[in-house]
Amino acid sequence: MRYKLLCALCSGLLAALILLSLFTGKYPLRLEELLGGNELHRRVFLNLRASRTLVGAMGGFALGVSGFVYQTVFRNPLASPDIIGVSSGASAGAAAGILFFSGAAAVTVSAFLGALGAVAVVLTLSALDKTGRNSSIVLAGIAVHALAQTVLMCLKLTADPERELASIEYWIMGSLNGVSIHSLGGNLLLCLLCLIGLFLLHRQIILLSGEEGEARMLGVSVGKIRLLVLLTATLTVSSVVSLTGLISFVGLLAPHGARLLTKDNRPGTMALAGLLGGVLLLGADILARSVSAVELPVSIFTSLLGAPFLISLIGRRSS
Amino acid sequence: MHFFTVSNLSAGYGGKPVLEDISFSLDSGCLLGILGANGSGKTTLLKALCNLLPHKGSCILEENVLEKLKPGQMAKLCGYIPQRSGISLDISALDVVLMGFNPHLKLLERPTQAMKTQAARALGLVGLAGKEALNYQTLSEGQKQLCILARTLCTGSRLLFLDEPESALDFRFRYRMLELLQDWLTQAPRAAVVSLHDPFLALNYCHRLLLLSEGRILGSLCPKTDPPHRMEELLSHIYGEISLASCTDRSGRKHLVMLKEASAPIRANILP
Incomplete structure (x- = not known):
């Protein structure tokens, strides 16, 4: 019953934030104008607000759920998409997209491929270790992370400091600004499918959290199932991150909050991690576009909102 | 033909041999105990039997070569209780027991209501009735071990491997665990291989004992039928000077007790 209450509470909060997000921004939208068929209002609503809100809520949900999956599978409370190179791969990919192609769609595709490429290298490298331990994936992740950072640095060196370098830096800081309704269909569909997959795989994710020999003797083909789970979680994160740039802290904090x-660690907790992620990202984004005259990077606020929340939960637990 | 046959098994870690040329077999209904000093290879042997460790030689259960089975098939036939379960998440005791049904479920399937009832009954059987909803992490080490036993018993496997299952249990639950195992064995075809630290349990509950020393089989004995002097001689290779005594409890049941004989005093001249 506790879950239902908590999930209902979080869903209500998320719904309120969605409404708030739809009507917050530089251009003041009013409901009566929108319903009255004002063309400009309708365009602003669909092209800017609706898409931005959708990405915020669903992206946050996806980051929360995949954070839960990474932490569980790696038995590491600090595990995040970084641990297998998703974020650094996406950054390098985005930088390459900004330098060599043009247009937001190209950058999105390039970041997505960068993230997947990095993870593919990590999983291939870790397969060289025949014992198939978790730690070999983590080690390969650290190596690929460092490599992707180097690539990113080289790309930054060759970038034109006025325009390109600024775009790269801005992309890495992450923002929901500039996502348009036309380019996000594919990403969100992929994200939704992978999220459904992760919830269906929940039982396997919990089985993977145990010791490897034990999981094997419970009938789990550890290598294959782990690959399936990690790829699904990675696709989820990549589909979000390639749209928004790096978003810090949501994937780390939301699952801890939920737990x-x-x-x-039941499926309800995983859903709660998603809802908290959505609340956090959407709340941060509302602040990012309303606190100052210029748009601020969303990660500033995810950390700013998230850290006290986590500390208060820890305080509550110890009392 | 025996129920379970192990032939010429050798295994080790990173090229360093730990087990050499282990061969034995057991019949249906047999509880085989493995005794040995620390570091003699008991855990390694159980891991190799479970096919969790690369090894030479073969293990054949009825007509199945265990080395050739996929994890799913293996888990249907054999259950394994490690010294310590690696579960580190906050999950309920019932959910831990339900993990045991995994080999009978498809990838995305969830446990059925019947499985939940069966799991709750298994928890009751091991003495954890009413603790279904408790967080596994808050259980004591002994209760955790019993929970894992419940998980292993309720899944219909034919051969169990248990690695020092009694180590964290108190006096009463040690007997409870072995009595549960003996009861489980009465429904043939079933057998269990268990490594034990407590020679008293081994001598009184196991049908046969395998003595392991430095990765080799020192000998095998049947506590019910072998003459005491032969057992004493074999056991003293592992435990030093010992003698066996037979005691009778109030109900008239005989117990074999192992007594440590006085040995030369240890001179602890480490400190100046």
Whole structure:
């Protein structure tokens, strides 16, 4: 019953934020104008607000859920998409997209391929270790992360400091600004499908969290199932991150928050991690576009909102 | 033909041999105990039997060559209780037991209501009735071990491998665990291989004992039928000077007790 209450509470909060997000921004939207068929209002609503809100809510949900999956599979409370190179691969990919192609869609595709490429290298490298331990994936992840950072640095060196370098830096800081309704269909569909997949795989994810020999003797083909789970989680994150740029802290914090609230790891907790992620990202984005005259990077606010929340939960647990 | 046959098994870690040329077999209904000092290769042997460790030689259960089975098939036939379960998440005791049904479920399937009932009954059987909803992490080490036993018993496997299952249990639950195992064995075809630290349990509950020393089989004995002096001689290779005594409890049941004989005093001249 606790789950239902918590999930209902979080869903309500998310719904409120979605409404707020739809009507927050530089251009003041009014409901009566929108319903009255004002063309400009309708365009602003669809092209800017609706898409931005959708990416915020669903992206946050996806980051929360995939964070839960990474932390569980790697048995590491600090695991995040970085651990297998998703974020650094996406950054390098985005930088290459900004330098060599033009247009937001090209950057999105390039970042997506960068993230997948990095993870593919990590999983291939870790397959060389025949013992198939978790730690070999983590080690390969660290190596590929460093490599992708080097590539990113080289790309930055060759970038034109006035325009390209600024875009790269801005992309890495992450923002929901500039996502348009026309370019996000594919990403969101992929994200939705992978999320459904992750919820269906929940039982396997929990089985993977145990010791490897034990999981094997429970009938889990550890290598294959782990590959399936990690690829699904990676596709989820990549589909979001390639649209928004790097978003810090959501994938780390939302699952911890959910676990501290429910004190277990059932599918309800995974859903709660998603809802908290959505609340966090959307809330941060509303602040990012309303606090100052210029648009601020969303990661500033995800960390700013998230850190005190986590600390308060820890404080509550110890009391 | 025996129920379970192990022939010429050798295994090790990173090229360093730990087990050499282990061969034995057991019949249906047999509880085989493995005794040996620390570092004699008991855990390694159980891991190799479970096919969790690369090894030479073969293990054949009825007509199945265990080395050739996929994890899913293996898990249907054999259950394994490690010294310590690696579960580090906050999950309920019932969910831990339900993990045991995994080999009978498809990839995306969820446990059925019947499985949940069966799992709750298994928890009751091992003495954890009413603790279904408790967080596994808050259980004591002994209760965790019993929970893992429940998980292993309720899944219909034919051969169990248990690695020092009694180590964290208190006096009463040690007997409970072995009595549960003996009861489980009465429904043939079933057998269990268990490594034990407690020679008293080994001598009184196991049908046969395998003595392991430095990765080789020192000998095998049947506590019910072998003459005491032969057992004493074999056991003293592992435990030093010992003698066996037979005691009778109030109900008239005989127990074999192993007594440590006085040995030369240890001179601890490490400190100046």
